[in-house]
Amino acid sequence: MKQYCSTKRLKARMALLEISQTELARRVGCSPAAMARVIQGQTQRSRLLPDIARILGTSVEYLIGESNEPSKPHAASVASSLTIEEQHALSNFRALSAPDRQVVVRVVECLARSPERSVSRHSQPD
Template sequence: MTLGARIEERRKAIGITQAELARRVGVRQSTMNSLIKGDSRTSRSLFQIARELRTTPDYLLGKIDDPDEGAPPPELPPTIQHLMMPVAFPSQPALEAMLRGLLRSMPDLSGDELAHELSMLLPTGLAQLRQPYRFEPLVNDDAPLALDEEPPVARRARSRGSRR
């Protein structure tokens, strides 16, 4: 089997196109095509080609018949690691005030647009809540608020800022 035939066989086994192989190796597709058609008998990129085809230059050159002999192990797909960490979350009144403020800042939106904007702004809103709230004992944080009432934490944070 020729060099070109072995490259073509491995390329198809891996399931990539000539163009993709050429891109990964860093050569023009016409160069890769010439190598596969047999116009070239070797390439300066032989090691990169073998690496991308998960084999060895010796296999591609016909010195050995097993494409896996001495080949680098296949790359494992990236894994997702889930971590559990304790998180201090603002009180319900503080969250309610934050969401009320976010909703007031978008009076012309509704439905899907509003949901999209809130999902984009929520991380920023939570990050801003973290700073002024120190989770000190408050005047009854669990008491329900009227819709236009500011939570005690926000009042205290604002009064702290005015003393600076």
């Protein structure tokens, strides 16, 4: 018999990691409505559970109540919470020399502080 995700456990992991429903949906790659159904316990053994568990640093078995072990090792849960794009960027960053890494860090810090952080700034020229 299919089992429902434990909404209590799912919400507790989200709170622990300070991940909102919207952010979890974005990281999993589903609509906010689909995520809401999972969080509210309206879906049985959702196909999203493996990705949700990975992002929340736990297992599907824990989320559905088949295990009482909530956490994976911290380093694994941090790495698993990265999106594919973030994992790729990190891999490329690690391949850089130390001086190049410093340049990338400075560029990212400048972009993060920029008040004009909009998509239009990165759009193609006319």
